[in-house]
Amino acid sequence: MNDIAFEFVQQLGTELSTGNLKLPAFPDVAVRVKQVLESDDVSADKVAKVVGSDPVLTARLLKVANSNFANRSGAQIKDLRTAVARLGYDLAYSTAVSIAVEQIMDSKSVDTIRDQLKALWQHSVNVSAIAYVIAKNHSNVNPDEAMLAGLLHDIGKYYIYTRAKDHPELFDNPESIEELQKNWHTGIGHAILEAWHFSDDIANTASDHDDLQRVHLGKPDVTDVIITANLCAYWEKLGDDFDWDKVTASQRLNLDHAAIQAILEASGEEIQSIMRALGC
Structure with missing residues (x-):
């Protein structure tokens, strides 16, 4: 570790x-x-009133409500109250959070690292969509909670990138910034979500999503879903040789390599629909 990275870590x-x-x-x-x-x-009326005060959120919420994954009937919705009623409160909140993270990411102060943040956001939305599908079809975890956790699981990486922009020399060495992310983003992510008053379950997905041998007693929880979805987002990179039997989260979900491959193939259109609805 060079002197600049060491100073940043301190x-x-x-x-x-x-x-x-x-x-x-x-x-x-x-x-x-x-x-x-x-x-x-x-009430749906009160949620719609708050949403209606923000034109960007209004447009996104209507887009989500009319997306293929949320709108099975095909009947188009044009008013916010009906959109909130269709989506439910949790999914409406996940939509608000997706806008919030984008607003943080789109600040003029992050122009120098916009490409990194864009790639990170794409990954977060991908994990969110996969987590929704896994939770809905293969667990008792609330799929809307899984979607929200997926959006936020890497929030610590956003923090490190935005702080590291003041040390541009760090970006001259991709391995250095990658090591910083690997070692620090989970603890920082947990601290951020606690400070933003998210539930312990959501905060724990930030701290534990890279722990492939995580010990957890009882039924699969939202962290198990996020660990598995996060790995699924790297499906092609992991390849056929990746040993899913060593991932305790996927084992608790009773998902092996073949089952996960089947999920990704069968739910590909739904995953893409969710990602488009959330802004990717």
Whole structure:
């Protein structure tokens, strides 16, 4: 590790240990959607009112509601209340979160690392779509929760990239930045999601999604789904020789190589539809 990388790691370590991460503000519209969903008298009308205050979220929510995966009847929806009622509150919130992360990513301050962030966002949306399919068809995990977790599981990488942009020398050595991501993004991601007041289950997917031998007692949980979906997103890169029998999460889901291949082939159109709906 060179001196610049070492200095950056020391900085990350100090921020993480002291809880003094320089967090980006979670965009206001997502916060307001979360607040109304947590209220005792939540209704589709109230959610639609909050969504309607943001034209970007309004357009995205209608796009999701009319997408192939959410709209089996083919009847087009043009009003927000019906869209919220069709999608449900959790999926409406996942849509708000997808907009929020994009807004963080699209800041002018990240122009120098936009390509890296775009690739990372593409991966996150892919994992989110695969997680939705796996949760819906092969577990008792709420598929909307799995979708949300998929969108956020790599949030620590966004943080590292946005902090590393102030040290452009780090990007001269791809191996160096990759090592930083590998060693630090999970702990930082967990800290960010806690600070943004996501549930422990969602935060744990950020910290544990790279643990292929994760020990978990009981039924498969959302982290098992995200671990498996994250690997599925690298399906071609992993190749036929990858030993799924060593992945405890996929074993708990009772998914081996052949079963996962069948899922990806059978659900390919649905996965692509979800990704398009979420903005990819």
